[in-house]
Each structure stands twice: as structure tokens, then as C-alpha cells.
Amino acid sequence: xxxxxxxxxxxxxxxxxxxxxxxxxxxxxxxxxxxxxxxxxxxxxxxxxxxxxxxxxxxxxxxxxxxxxxxxxxxxxxxxxxxxxxxxxxxxxxxxxxxxxxxxxxxxxxxxxxxxxxxxxxxxxxxxxxxxxxxxxxxxxxxxxxxxxxxxxxxxxxxxxxxxxxxxxxxxxxxxxxxxxxxxxxxxxxxxxxxxxxxxxxxxxxxxxxxxxxxxxxxxxxxxxxxxxxxxxxxxxxxxxxxxxxxxxxxx
Amino acid sequence: xxxxxxxxxxxxxxxxxxxxxxxxxxxxxxxxxxxxxxxxxxxxxxxxxxxxxxxxxxxxxxxxxxxxxxxxxxxxxxxxxxxxxxxxxxxxxxxxxxxxxxxxxxxxxxxxxxxxxxxxxxxxxxxxxxxxxxxxxxxxxxxxxxxxxxxxxxxxxxxxxxxxxxxxxxxxxxxxxxxxxxxxxxxxxxxxxxxxxxxxxxxxxxxxxxxxxxxxxxxxxxxxxxxxxxxxxxxxxxxxxxxxxxxxxxxxxxxxxxxxxxxxxxxxxxxxxxxxxxxxxxxxxxxxxxxxxxxxxxxxxxxxxxx
Numbered sequence: 001x002x003x004x005x006x007x008x009x010x011x012x013x014x015x016x017x018x019x020x021x022x023x024x025x026x027x028x029x030x031x032x033x034x035x036x037x038x039x040x041x042x043x044x045x046x047x048x049x050x051x052x053x054x055x056x057x058x059x060x061x062x063x064x065x066x067x068x069x070x071x072x073x074x075x076x077x078x079x080x081x082x083x084x085x086x087x088x089x090x091x092x093x094x095x096x097x098x099x100x101x102x103x104x105x106x107x108x109x110x111x112x113x114x115x116x117x118x119x120x121x122x123x124x125x126x127x128x129x130x131x132x133x134x135x136x137x138x139x140x141x142x143x144x145x146x147x148x149x150x151x152x153x154x155x156x157x158x159x160x161x162x163x164x165x166x167x168x169x170x171x172x173x174x175x176x177x178x179x180x181x182x183x184x185x186x187x188x189x190x191x192x193x194x195x196x197x198x199x200x201x202x203x204x205x206x207x208x209x210x211x212x213x214x215x216x217x218x219x220x221x222x223x224x225x226x227x228x229x230x231x232x233x234x235x236x237x238x239x240x241x242x243x244x245x246x247x248x249x250x251x252x
Numbered sequence: 253x254x255x256x257x258x259x260x261x262x263x264x265x266x267x268x269x270x271x272x273x274x275x276x277x278x279x280x281x282x283x284x285x286x287x288x289x290x291x292x293x294x295x296x297x298x299x300x301x302x303x304x305x306x307x308x309x310x311x312x313x314x315x316x317x318x319x320x321x322x323x324x325x326x327x328x329x330x331x332x333x334x335x336x337x338x339x340x341x342x343x344x345x346x347x348x349x350x351x352x353x354x355x356x357x358x359x360x361x362x363x364x365x366x367x368x369x370x371x372x373x374x375x376x377x378x379x380x381x382x383x384x385x386x387x388x389x390x391x392x393x394x395x396x397x398x399x400x401x402x403x404x405x406x407x408x409x410x411x412x413x414x415x416x417x418x419x420x421x422x423x424x425x426x427x428x429x430x431x432x433x434x435x436x437x438x439x440x441x442x443x444x445x446x447x448x449x450x451x452x453x454x455x456x457x458x459x460x461x462x463x464x465x466x467x468x469x470x471x472x473x474x475x476x477x478x479x480x481x482x483x484x485x486x487x488x489x490x491x492x493x494x495x496x497x498x499x500x501x502x503x504x505x506x507x508x509x510x511x512x513x514x515x516x517x518x519x520x521x522x523x524x525x526x527x528x529x530x531x532x533x534x535x536x537x538x539x540x541x542x543x544x545x546x547x548x549x550x551x552x553x554x555x556x557x558x559x
Contacts, residue, residue, distance in 0.1 A: 034523060039317045039470065039471045039499060040316060040317060041314060042314060042317065042318060042319055042470050042471075042519060042522075042523060043312075043314045043319060043522065043523070044522075044523065203309070204310055204312055204313060204314075205312070206312045206319060206321070206519075206522045207521075207522040207525075209281070209282065209285070209525070210277070210281060211275065211276065211277045211281060211282065211521075211522070212274075212275065212312065212321070212323070212522055213306060213311065213323045213326045214311045214312030214321060214323065215309070215311075215312075216306060216307075216308070216309045216311055216326075217309065218308065218309070228302035228303050228304070228329070229303050229305055230303035230304065230305060230326065230327065230328045230329060230332070231305070231326075232305070233305040234305055234306065234308075234309075234326070252308075
């Protein structure tokens with residue numbers, strides 16, 4: 001059990017969850033955490049699984065609001081209410097030589113999980129500055145860090161690095177998770193260059209199990225869609241995702 | 253042990269704890285997380301004549317002690333509901349109340365007729381005349397007594413099953429709408445649907461819900477729900493089903509005291525899928541600790557300072 005700060009506003013928590021691991025089937029899946037017993041903050045927080053080892057799960061979270069800040073104050077021995085595993089997984093990543101993983105912010109969590117499975121893969125991690133990074137920039141090991149201000153790794157967004165990595169692979173495949181602007185950029189690069197790509201998206205959720213219909217995401221428009229339909233225009237991130245192919249979804 | 257059974261119309265329910273529409277799907281989705289058969293009844297998500305995609309995201313946001321939703325009645329439509337969901341009710345082990353929404357009187361009637369002509373173990377209909385999130389989601393009925401009465405009467409003509417009109421708190425005088433439902437022949441009313449609310453992110457300056465306004469639910473609205481149930485209870489002679497922010501057995505007791513015969517649990521289910529089951533257990537505990545013979549004796553028993 002551990003709850004440690006990794007970088008600026010970025011924390012990692014490891015806890016025992018044998019029942020969840022029993023049903024866990026791969027990187028991309030998430031859990032939903034109820035941090036506060038009181039009703040001040042009613043909703044669970046969906047968080048990607050960053051690692052599974054023995055009977056422990058790790059998550060990576062960003063301290064942004066009251067809930068995640070109180071999560072950061074928890075100690076080994078405390079207990080939290082966790083629902084999961086939820087959602088689908090990344091697929092087709094088995095050949096690591098061709099897999100390029102892209103992560104940003106807490107979107108790094110599922111990418112680290114996937115990175116562990118495909119050891120030879122390339123991972124590109126984006127952040128604004130060096131203080132948001134906690135790994136070392138080490139291109140020879142396939143780990144590329146980028147920063148907006150160039151304070152560590154390669155200056156700029158993840159996209160130029162992604163481009164050069166794609167050029168170096170025979171049959172490149174992209175797997176990405178991060179803030180929406182990053183996913184949008186990865187998506188348009190992937191579609192333009194016709195590279196098979198899977199995106200793990202974030203969303204506000206009330207239930208995490210397909211009941212509330214709250215976490216709708218727009219599907220890419222298809223021809224001939226009828227006016228009165230159900231789930232032809234929107235998918236639910238919690239049960240249809242969080243992993244979607246780049247062709248499937250549209251960010252507004 | 254306290255007798256939790258309650259009656260609405262001719263129907264006896266095993267206990268007064270139902271699910272609230274839109275928070276429990278069609279009743280069959282969460283059976284691995286909770287024992288559905290323990291519930292007094294399931295109220296389904298609103299079903300409309302045609303399938304509906306619902307509103308664009310964002311559709312939900314957390315607010316202090318509550319949440320705002322604007323789903324927009326996303327549902328499979330009545331044809332698919334009949335084909336895929338109704339057969340599953342044969343073995344569900346509890347009573348099912350189908351929630352119906354529409355934009356015109358004809359649409360409500362069409363949906364009801366389609367279900368009336370097939371055999372099913374649906375025991376009643378809750379009529380949603382109070383969805384705050386779609387332009388034509390029945391709200392034009394819910395704010396108008398004469399339209400409420402006319403719609404209720406049309407439904408009454410078409411079914412022997414229970415008719416429960418679901419009322420909106422977003423009106424000037426809810427008691428006149430409740431009376432209209434009673435006059436139209438409703439067996440019961442349920443109150444309250446969500447309260448119109450808004451959430452703004454000061455950092456980005458953005459409204460947090462696509463449709464700008466949405467429906468506020470959760471403990472934040474419990475006092476509004478209690479007051480509304482109490483007012484409605486005093487103004488009509490048909491049973492009132494209370495909802496709005498019920499998360500514990502004691503919340504349910506408060507609603508019963510205010511005048512409810514039964515309650516519905518909604519937002520609490522999103523935190524814990526088995527919230528209804530827990531509330532039933534807590535009702536038993538409360539009843540035992542107070543040596544209450546019948547839970548129905550609580551209905552309307554609140555002691556107020558003035559009449």
C-alpha cells in the first residue's frame with residue numbers, strides 16, 4: 001500500500017483489490033472510486049488502472065479539486081470504496097516493435113500499464129514543464145518526454161515526436177490517452193496518415209456502468225443514419241469505451 | 253418485525269422502496285450488483301414512442317451534495333422495449349412500473365396502447381410530465397393543470413393498470429397539478445422530478461451542461477422534496493410517492509412522515525447500486541427500534557407546529 005507524489009500535482013496510489021483483479025482483463029480498463037463517505041461530493045471518480053501486480057492495483061491521479069486532494073491525504077491502512085474493473089481494453093498491441101504509446105497528464109496511467117505489457121514499444125509522454133514529469137527522457141529505451149517549454153526532453157507537443165516515431169516503424173500503431181486537445185491532435189494526425197490508432201477518452205460519469213447515460217461521446221457521423229435512433233449518434237464512454245478507434249469518435 | 257408492505261390502488265408492494273426513473277435503466281442491467289427482487293418496485297427509464305439519442309455531452313456534472321443531469325430521455329423506444337426488455341420481466345422477482353414520456357398527448361397514448369395490447373407483468377405506468385431537459389419532454393403538460401387532467405384521463409381510458417403522474421417542482425403551484433392528476437383518474441402521484449439547476453466553471457467561464465440548465469438531484473434537493481410531498485399529501489386523496497435526495501432509511505422515513513406512501517431512490521444508486529436494498533434494511537432497523545407495526549402508519553404522521 002502506498003500513496004506517493006510522482007510530480008507536480010501528480011500522485012500514485014497502490015492498494016489491494018484482489019476481487020477487481022480477478023475480473024481484470026487488460027490495459028485500458030478503469031475503476032471508479034468513491035473517496036468521500038459524506039454526500040458533499042456525491043459522484044465516484046473514474047480512474048484508469050496504471051498497474052496490476054499481485055493482488056494490488058495502482059492508479060495515477062492529478063490533485064485538482066477537493067476530492068483528489070483528500071485522496072492525496074490518505075494513508076496506508078485507510079480504505080476506499082472501489083467499483084471495477086470497468087470498460088474495455090486496448091487491443092492489437094502485441095507486436096511491440098510497431099506500437100507507439102502516447103500519454104499526457106493522468107492519461108499516462110493506462111499507457112504505463114500498456115507499456116509494461118509491450119516491453120519493446122515506444123512511449124511518448126507530454127507535459128507542459130519538467131516538473132510535471134517523473135520519468136527520465138531516454139530515447140535509447142524508447143521513452144521520449146516532451147515539454148511545451150523544453151525544460152526536459154523534446155520541446156513542443158507530442159505530435160512531432162510521434163511523427164518521427166511513426167516514420168521509423170514498419171506497421172505503426174498508435175495508442176493514446178490524455179487531455180482532449182492532445183487526443184484531438186493525435187487523432188487528426190492518425191486519420192490523415194491512415195495509421196491504426198486507439199484513443200482512451202476521459203469523461204465525467206455518474207454511474208460508470210451504463211445506467212445514467214451521462215458519459216456520452218459523439219460517434220463519427222455515418223451516412224444514412226436515421227433520424228430517430230438510439231446509440232447511433234452517441235456511445236457511452238463507460239461501457240462502449242473508454243478505448244475507441246480514432247475513426248469511431250468525434251471531439252467537439 | 254415491521255410490516256413494510258404498502259398499497260397503491262389494488263396493488264400491494266412488498267416494501268415502499270422503489271427505484272427512480274432514469275437511475276436504474278430498464279431494471280435488468282445491474283442484477284449482478286444488487287438483488288433486484290428485494291425492491292418494492294422498479295420504475296424504468298422513460299420510454300418514448302421512437303428511440304431517442306439524448307442530448308449532446310456534457311450531460312452530467314457534480315454539484316454540492318448533488319448532481320445536475322441533462323440526458324434528454326435517451327432510450328431505446330417502445331418497440332425495442334417491448335421486444336427486448338419486457339420478456340426479461342418474467343423472472344425479475346419484483347413489480348415493474350414502466351415510465352412513459354412523450355411530446356404530444358397522442359404519443360403518450362400510442363406508447364401506452366402498444367404495451368397494453370401485449371401480455372406483460374408490468375403493474376403500472378408512471379407518466380413523466382416533468383422532464384426539464386428536453387424542449388418537448390412533457391413539461392408543457394406538467395406545468396398546466398388542464399393538460400395534466402386531460403392526459404391523465406386519456407391514459408385512464410386505456411388501462412386498468414396503475415397510473416402514477418410524476419410531478420415537477422418547477423411550477424408555481426404543484427398542488428393544483430396534483431389535483432388535476434387526481435381528477436383525471438390517476439391512482440397516485442410521484443414527486444419530485446429534478447429541480448432546474450445550472451453549474452458554471454469559474455476557471456473556464458463555461459456552463460457545465462450542454463443544454464445550459466439541467467435537473468438537480470441528490471441530497472441537495474431533499475428539503476424541497478419533503479415540502480412538496482407534504483403540500484401534495486394535504487391537497488389530494490390519492491397516494492403520494494416521494495423522491496428527491498433519499499440516500500438512507502431515515503431519509504425514507506422523513507418522506508413517509510411528510511405524507512409519502514412509498515419512496516423512490518435515484519442518485520444514491522449511482523454511488524452504490526444496492527442503495528435501495530440498504531435503505532430497506534435501514535427501514536426494518538428503524539421500525540424495530542421504534543416498535544412500529546406497519547410502516548404505512550408513518551404516512552403523513554409528521555408533527556408540525558401549526559396546522
